[in-house]
Amino acid sequence: MLGAIGVDTTDELFEQIPQPLRLDRPLALPDGLSEAEVFERLAGLAGRNADAEQQVCFVGAGMYDHYVPAIVDAITSRSEFLTPYTPYQPEISQGGLQVMFEFQTAMSELTGLPVSNAGLYEGPSSVASAGYLAMGATKRRRFVVSRGLHPHSRETLATYSVGYGAEVVEVGLEGGMTDAGALAEAVDGETAAVFLQSPNFLGAVEDVEALGAAAKEHGALLVVACDPMTLGILKPPGECGADIALGEGQPLGNRLDFGGPSFGFFCATQEQIRRMPGRIAGETEDVDGRRGFVLALQTREQHIRREKATNNICTAQALNALAAMVHLAWLGRHGFRELGELLAQRTAYARERLAGVEGVELLHEAPVAREFAVRLHAPVAAVLDRCAERGIAAGYPLGREYPEYGDGLLVAITERRSREQIDELADTLGAAIAAERGDLLAYEANKSSQEGVA
Amino acid sequence: MLGAIGVDTTDELFEQIPQPLRLDRPLALPDGLSEAEVFERLAGLAGRNADAEQQVCFVGAGMYDHYVPAIVDAITSRSEFLTPYTPYQPEISQGGLQVMFEFQTAMSELTGLPVSNAGLYEGPSSVASAGYLAMGATKRRRFVVSRGLHPHSRETLATYSVGYGAEVVEVGLEGGMTDAGALAEAVDGETAAVFLQSPNFLGAVEDVEALGAAAKEHGALLVVACDPMTLGILKPPGECGADIALGEGQPLGNRLDFGGPSFGFFCATQEQIRRMPGRIAGETEDVDGRRGFVLALQTREQHIRREKATNNICTAQALNALAAMVHLAWLGRHGFRELGELLAQRTAYARERLAGVEGVELLHEAPVAREFAVRLHAPVAAVLDRCAERGIAAGYPLGREYPEYGDGLLVAITERRSREQIDELADTLGAAIAAERGDLLAYEANKSSQEGVA
Amino acid sequence: MSLTETPMQRERAQTIYEKSKPGRRAAVFPDAGVPEKPLQELIPSNLLRAEPPRLPEIAEPEIVRHYNRLSRRNFDLDSGFYPLGSCTMKHNPRLNERVAALPGHARLHPAQDPRRAQGALELMWLLQQSLGEICGLPHVSLQPSAGSHGELAGLLLTRAYHADRGEERTKVLAPDTSHGTNPASVTMAGYEVVKVATNERGGVEMDDLRAKIDEDPGAVACLMLTNPNTLGLFDENIAEIAALIHAAGGTLYYDGANLNAVMGHSRPGDMGFDIVHVNLHKSFSQPHGGGGPGAGPIAVSDRIEPFLPRPQVVRRESDNGGGPSYDLDHERPQSIGRLRGFQGNFGVFVRSYAYILSLGGDGLAEASETAVLNANYLKARLAAGRAGERLPVAFDRHCMHEFVLSGKPMKQELGLATLDLAKRLLDFGFHPPTVYFPLLVEEALMVEPTETETKESLDAFADAVEQILAEAESDPEIAKQAPYTTPVRRLDEVKATRRPVVRQALE
């Protein structure tokens, strides 16, 4: 090969790099390992994590331990889906493009909005992208954000806002729900968008329609973040006046993966279609009239529009969106709703069960769908440690992100959490709190009298 | 659909089953479960097994804890290989047929014999099938079998022999190897086949060529069972005069799976090609002259020949043979040899290391390739229990199958067993024996002085 | 570039050996990490290999590409209708692959001390119980590796049973519709096959059966039967048949390949059978893997039980009040012995047990119901079209889970052999039914849709057959030259057997 190139050594090819800039030593990294060694090394690291197989996981806060059906792995691991890149050549990418089209249809159905893209990075950055869209659409630079929006989403929106120059105003919570009065006051003629989440971070199902009125009134866009797993039973944002519905896609067919990769879904009204971020597959025909799919509206995108693009995203999360689509097809129209109902019923049971535990009280009474918040009459961190020792990840502590709820704990339910596990959580939590408060006996006595409730 | 058939209920279709023979109650089996529940149930059962991930596994005895490269799973799990059946329609089965052809080539290369089939059930039943072939080929009904042949193979051969009516004569071991004198005496003009194994069950590398002379002399077939993982360094049976070389294929790309499924490989001389058991792929052409592959020599098989078939096998282990082929391609010509050398070196080290342990002595001094036998000066079962408690599966106890070696332990090495693990085995074994003999102190003292050896 | 050649056809077959280039490799190994000695010092050089086997030299990317591309030259159940009669090509749930791959299953050594493999043994015991209940025969051995292995086991059990009673019987009866493995197993077990004729309803011809028995009742060791038989028909005389065989002192063997028709509806044990084999890779959804792996557990009656293979999975109630424990029983004095290494195809057991858990008792019965419904629907759809004339059903009655058509009229009237029809079906994207079996039926076409197929698939198949027959009426050559669009076209099978090339030549 060197001969064909006309050099004697590969090194000559690197001479275009000025000598002083060439690394004159090997990289300070370990030598390569055999496949078996790498496997052992990483299995060793993995073994030092307490995953949801070792612990009974009641932690949610945006990502949930749902059961991912085996066909999802079987299909996403196929080379034909796993190893190609963005479908720039549609004639040899119909598989991926049709999946995008099917996915867009599914997300449009879930959210009740006509337009969906093929997915963004994940939840919070999708919220920030909605902000960018809203600025372009309204030519305004002010966001009103509910404190019920996921803290990560609020932080990310703030980070981006420093860049594209927007002001973020936060509206607090009342009884676990967005303070409607404060919201109405906060929204004004300069407001580009109002950001809500339902169920909100504390698990409360918000009255999006009512809250959104303020946005409508002032011509601001209504952006609603939602948990896809609740959309089988909750009124879709599109029917509540949302201009944009988005969220974290992980619950749909994606593993926890310590936080990623997953995907963000992003749906909007027809009006916003040319301002959408991300890839969008569209239906068309080939020269012989065969139905086919292509990347539509590419004129929005960075590779065509460059500095005028509606967003800078290029590589997104196509494989994760495929996982979601397969999971949704597996769930099917009725299974999807039944799952939503199952979650609501078990969540209601868990909430009631925990409320009955000595040292636990509900943080709010608002309606919930799959997650709820409680207050503990004992140091949360210490209680969680005690539960962890008994193999239970009892929930997400609210303290860091909600100092006002320093004693708060967020508890999430998935179809993997059985009644037995919920009862176990209640007992373990009760015991841990009691132990922290040093009156285990009182607890025991009380526990027996609780048996009725369960 | 019922309408098209012309019945009112599906039940009518079952009326061809006489009423008294129809089950008048539901099956006494539990109700169906959801996918997540089945997963939890089976994960629960799996969790109650001490597998080679939890224990450091030095157990072999025919199946070994080799590292199966990730591409094996990736390829064998492809629907196109996983879900079709036997390639009766070659035009749409070229993938499977070519894999068989490649596999046959590989096994032929390993064994040094020109003809290979596409695989049988597993090792021992392949030995029994060799017996059936030998009877057909020689019209004789007597087998001479080395006691070094895997006990499972000897038992299976005996079971089959009762059926097809053959007599089995066993020849004992001397210093871990087949007693050459006794063998020569045992073989006579009525002998259909002589069965050897190398490395034999005690790990000893036999001089197949020398032992086989007796068979040649009396016109009996020489059948040699072998461990494919040693064929990178050991002289192939075909070069030692074997008429048939066969064995357990598990070490090639197949998981332990508590004993199966794996596959048996079966190779022979050109002379036996029309007496071979099992599927054989052959090269041919299509009507346009394209190269292609088909099931060749089907006239040997049950679906054509029925009672005159060379064997009764139908469904075999095609997927397991594919796994082996992918593993062999991954190992490659030189990797395969290097692996054999790696095993031999670590085995030699382990043998020496254990020989240096107080209370352990070698069962035989014969050359070994990847497995060796020792004697323990303490009750084997109790010692193994102690090792297991320390997370080590120390080996295979010989007692049940070799009463004469009630104190014997068979220790196997794979590339997964590092020097550190071997040292750990030596220490743990030493401690266990010492503890059993109630003189832990003596052991400790002795251990330090051993450090030199390691 | 000819446009009549499909992209796949254009890609000529090239083996991995032909892609090999000296020096390339995928695997790398760490050095031994122990003090090394020259190999000759470890093993006498006369026992060492001179040259490494000529395995391919190729890097991982090209290995993956090679087998991925090869895989696409297969037709598979996960991409299309596969009505291969007698093979029960039902959907293989991926869940079963997932649970089989759990390290606790996949990396469990078969020689693990039973006390440290309780989960695996319990699973096997539970599967034994389930199969016993489904077959109506209480004692199960999971050892046989496939159906034919189970048949051999059954015949050896029969031999042991008779021997135990001081009898030496020589004949095994089997209908002329029986599967090839039946007679092959009979011979391997040292018996002589006696063929029994089939009556006009597709069942055993009773007079012939009586005659064959009466010839020498004391010689009758066993009758092997598939019920529903390979015609997809349930033999209504089974009770009488059983009585006759038992009266003669023989055993009754049930070839369970067609169990998918009767799960939860009728049980071989209740029909009078003594021994049953179950093809887990058929009724219990083990993927067929291109020709295995499978498993052929056997279920037997009390009188056969003492002779079951060794070792046997047993459950022991604890004396000290704890839970039960599971063990491998090697001490079975009357056992016929081992049929293979270790305990059987455990990985297959995991999948089939997961399948049974998923469906449950009612689900299994429902599966059989739907399988029978699908078969009869497809039979009716075909009968309503040209196939009614050209491809009549061999025995015209309701079928069970499958049915057999005869291509005789098609051949006589259109000059189209069953093989031609089968090959033409390939162009329509279907796997053809089983052809030329059972032998009894001229130009046989054996169709088994299974319960996991949709009405749309059945209709599409019926439409394709209709279209092919219509096409053949105007031009039979089209089918005779078929297939056209497969990766390769009709292959010369004769050549492959006359001058067999069974391995790649390497220099």
Added chain:
Amino acid sequence: MSLTETPMQRERAQTIYEKSKPGRRAAVFPDAGVPEKPLQELIPSNLLRAEPPRLPEIAEPEIVRHYNRLSRRNFDLDSGFYPLGSCTMKHNPRLNERVAALPGHARLHPAQDPRRAQGALELMWLLQQSLGEICGLPHVSLQPSAGSHGELAGLLLTRAYHADRGEERTKVLAPDTSHGTNPASVTMAGYEVVKVATNERGGVEMDDLRAKIDEDPGAVACLMLTNPNTLGLFDENIAEIAALIHAAGGTLYYDGANLNAVMGHSRPGDMGFDIVHVNLHKSFSQPHGGGGPGAGPIAVSDRIEPFLPRPQVVRRESDNGGGPSYDLDHERPQSIGRLRGFQGNFGVFVRSYAYILSLGGDGLAEASETAVLNANYLKARLAAGRAGERLPVAFDRHCMHEFVLSGKPMKQELGLATLDLAKRLLDFGFHPPTVYFPLLVEEALMVEPTETETKESLDAFADAVEQILAEAESDPEIAKQAPYTTPVRRLDEVKATRRPVVRQALE
């Protein structure tokens, strides 16, 4: 059945919604197992959904078939050569998928207490260290989800850096060869893009750079550069460029998409860059997934470090003499804040770290060497043939890991656009190179073979280009109508944008 239509073409696209049939399903759920209440009692009915979303109703077997068949309508790296310039389509070792799927990784909740996720945090820390060493910049944040996310992060860091020094700068310089995400990120970060020209050697036009800086040095916030740039050429003036930008007080941003050319040979940090993003899905072998997932970690210099995103993985040496521990540091007062939820695309980190462990330091350097060798070899092979005239390399010098050809002569002389060549390549079973980028080059064709391709693949590709050009000399129409053998032929992209149909209509 027309024979000019391939089997795949004959199979018209049908979505899963069109295969839906009321009443069918795959998933089943156990009942809640808790005392149930009517849904309306749990959630006010005005907040409830009236009708379930119209998801498909379809059973598992047909779902599997649908997506398996769909998958075959994709061309993928695991089945053929994929020289998509700028995308580094190197082989994806399956080992990486295996380790990413370990439950300890795949089922680890992102909010797990760091004390119970030490393995994951250590892995992230080790990956940070490795990337820092490779880039020559000590501080790494793994948070960005892809390259463009990293770019945005880098620009926000630049803004924070300047703000911290009381400066408000407005302009970001970028060469006209830069990738589209660069300017797009600049705008999103609230900056103005200033284009810098390219010189005759394919590098930055120094005079133009000076001019653009001198206009208003105080306004220059940053220069974004890819080096080697998108022409596959290393900019020899990089040291001087860095000096100029730093003199003006700006930061230097390195778009790491082309890092695969220089791993272990040259480090952005040593070139003077302040901020680098690394596309783990390119140089570090994360499968591209049909368009992600990926990850775009950033490595920065000391002066940028204080502003890195929150949270940051940190290592804490134990005071009590025990081993070190790992934690997430949320207290970073000067941080720009979060760019996304939780800690980043961890599953991607596992794969890339496994890749780094597999190759080791030398292996990475060797990978770059081979990538550069392969690119130059293919460039030479092409230049030696018709491509030398018709498809000349845009800047004729040794390239690094990729090179850019210009189809201008081909278009003028043969009337063949680069797009036509690309489409014709599809018929030959190749994925075409990147087309029409960089914009600077007329009819650009950007070729990146990567190090995992064999000489045979490169030769076959060069031969195909030669054959297409020869064919076009006699009949250009063949290529203009191409492709012919793909599942669908040329698609009407204009229609898809004019009257966009972006979802299935359902009644």
